[in-house]
Amino acid sequence: MSPxxxxxxxxxxxxxxxxxxxxxxxxxxxxxxxxxxxxxxSGTATRVTVERGERTITVVQRALASDGARTILNNPNCEPKxxxxxxxxxPPGFVETTIEASRLTSSIAIVRVPDGDEDETxxxxxxxxxxxxxxxxxxxxxEDAEPVVLEQGRTLVTGSRFWLEQDTDIAxxxxxxxxxxxxxxxxxxxxxxxxxxxLDVSTEVATLAGGVVVTSDERVSRADRLELDEAAGxxxxxxxxxxSVRGEEELRGRELRYDLxxxxxxxxGAVGARFEIDLx
Numbered sequence: 001m002s003p004x005x006x007x008x009x010x011x012x013x014x015x016x017x018x019x020x021x022x023x024x025x026x027x028x029x030x031x032x033x034x035x036x037x038x039x040x041x042s043g044t045a046t047r048v049t050v051e052r053g054e055r056t057i058t059v060v061q062r063a064l065a066s067d068g069a070r071t072i073l074n075n076p077n078c079e080p081k082x083x084x085x086x087x088x089x090x091p092p093g094f095v096e097t098t099i100e101a102s103r104l105t106s107s108i109a110i111v112r113v114p115d116g117d118e119d120e121t122x123x124x125x126x127x128x129x130x131x132x133x134x135x136x137x138x139x140x141x142x143e144d145a146e147p148v149v150l151e152q153g154r155t156l157v158t159g160s161r162f163w164l165e166q167d168t169d170i171a172x173x174x175x176x177x178x179x180x181x182x183x184x185x186x187x188x189x190x191x192x193x194x195x196x197x198x199l200d201v202s203t204e205v206a207t208l209a210g211g212v213v214v215t216s217d218e219r220v221s222r223a224d225r226l227e228l229d230e231a232a233g234x235x236x237x238x239x240x241x242x243x244s245v246r247g248e249e250e251l252r253g254r255e256l257r258y259d260l261x262x263x264x265x266x267x268x269g270a271v272g273a274r275f276e277i278d279l280x
Contacts, residue, residue: 057098097124108129155180176194191215214226218247
């Protein structure tokens with residue numbers, strides 16, 4: 001059963017999901033019965049934990065019932081042979097999803113658990129949710145909604161939907177995707193845009209994919225993909241070719257190594273370069 005989206009197709013065709021380890025801290029739901037709403041309060045946040053390989057993914061309700069938060073766990077009534085865990089965290093609160101060093105926030109989170117041994121799925125969405133009487137997501141109004149946000153260190157990425165499918169460690173954030181990186185003092189040093197973001201849950205490596213454009217104060221770079229190593233402060237741009245321009249200098253290569261701290265770029269497998277030389 002798919003929710004009716006009032007402004008755009010934020011989510012289409014929810015698929016049956018997968019096997020999962022659940023930790024229900026504040027709501028006890030009778031097996032097979034109608035789920036009971038559990039709304040997070042300060043100090044007693046409702047959560048679900050998912051084991052995917054060596055990584056633990058935790059989804060936590062960070063909004064208050066007084067602000068309209070709802071958490072409905074272990075619900076068998078939304079999809080055949082699937083137990084649905086629905087988190088609705090409207091502003092000023094949110095739903096928080098963490099994967100060790102990666103933190104995601106959203107207004108809506110859905111963790112689907114199959115009756116069999118398959119993996120779970122996790123879906124994060126923006127917008128205001130309507131819930132029907134069986135406790136299922138009925139409709140989403142995403143007009144002027146806060147985006148889904150991924151934070152890694154000093155890097156922040158926004159998108160329209162985050163989806164971790166079964167039988168894969170690669171999650172996808174749908175675009176348009178916008179990336180911002182800040183210096184230690186909080187100033188914006190680099191911005192990027194792309195069609196989508198791919199997050200490898202097993203390594204937490206984030207990759208911008210499709211129509212990547214990176215801008216800083218003096219440099220503009222274009223590539224097909226950007227693989228971000230936030231911990232090392234570097235990004236690898238790939239394309240056919242990837243191109244980076246600063247002033248009159250232009251660097252082309254199938255792989256460009258971008259130092260996020262110094263704004264310097266080095267070509268790996270260079271195609272060509274153009275530099276302005278002052279002979280005076």
